[in-house]
Amino acid sequence: MPNTIKLYDFPMSPRVRKVRIVLAEKGLAYEKVNIDITKGEQNTPDYLAINPYGKVPALQDNGTTVYESTIIMEYLNDTYPNPPLLPSAPGQRARARVLMHYADNPYEGAIARLAGELIFKPMQGGSPDEAVVSQATTDLRACFDKLDQELGEQDYLLASGFSLADIPYVSWSLLFPLLKVAVPHPRVEAWLTRLQERPSVQAAG
Ligand SMILES: N[C@@H](CCC(=O)N[C@@H](CS)C(=O)NCC(=O)O)C(=O)O
CATH class of the missing domain: 3.40.30.10 (Glutaredoxin)
Known part of the structure; x- marks a missing residue:
């Protein structure tokens, strides 16, 4: 079969x-x-x-x-190695994994807290805890500062081009309009827009 x-x-x-x-x-x-x-x-x-x-x-x-x-x-x-979404050099692969780990921890953590307060609590009739919202906003700002440094003048997080490392960031960014998150760095905003326009991201819904 x-x-x-x-x-x-x-x-x-x-x-x-x-x-x-x-x-x-x-x-x-x-x-x-x-x-x-x-x-x-x-x-x-x-x-x-x-x-x-x-x-x-x-x-x-x-x-x-x-x-x-x-x-x-x-x-x-x-x-399914084609197209490859990680570079072949061990150092670059490790760098991609460090960036995915960062996405899965401070970045996702801050956005998930915002979603909890601003989407899920109100859905259940509660109101957002402003202290949690404020701390999560500060934490997410620190993530944007770091991502701006990581990107520099590159189009994607890795110098070699689009990779698995970019994917968690764009996936979570689709919640930004709902959470009223403004991206404070033009380079980070341009990168996320570039990713959001990829056919795979559009197809993924
Ligand atoms: N670290 C896990 C987290 C998975 C996760 O929390 N998924 C959420 C949906 S975005 C879920 O299933 N929540 C249901 C629950 O916590 O009961 C992963 O990245 O797969």
């Missing part, structure tokens, strides 16, 4: 979008299985057998099950 890649998806999730962007970059067909995290479907025994953390995304391919969005991106890049 032909292999079908299965992506356990939730349309609004910036973490799943990272994987959808890689799938689009590689031109891979896949089947989406929607896990409605607003209804707790991530905690059913069937889904916990796929991802014991009870989170999306998860991916199944040729008998392999992978979870954690960054690990899935790497898995896809290893398994």
Whole structure:
């Protein structure tokens, strides 16, 4: 039977979008299985057998099950090497991974806190905690300062061009209009716009 890649998806999730962007970059067909995290479907025994953390995304391919969005991106890049989304030199690969780690920690952390206060709390009838919003805004500003330094005059985070390292940043940036986040550095703003205009990002929704 032909292999079908299965992506356990939730349309609004910036973490799943990272994987959808890689799938689009590689031109891979896949089947989406929607896990409605607003209804707790991530905690059913069937889904916990796929991802014991009870989170999306998860991916199944040729008998392999992978979870954690960054690990899935790497898995896809290893398994479907064209076009390559990491450079070949170990030092450059390590640099890409450091930048992905930064995206998965301070950058994602600040944006997720803003989303919690400004989107999810109001949806549940609560109001934002201004102290949390203010701290998250300060933390995100520090991320933008660092990204401006990292980019310098480059079009992408790595001098070699577009790579996995750019993907988490653009994925989360699609929440900025909703969160009223203004990017304080023209170079960072131009980079995010360049990424948002890529066909893979547009296709990933
Ligand atoms: N580190 C994980 C985090 C995954 C994660 O938190 N996903 C969210 C959606 S964006 C989720 O499934 N939330 C449901 C829950 O926490 O119950 C990854 O990058 O895959």
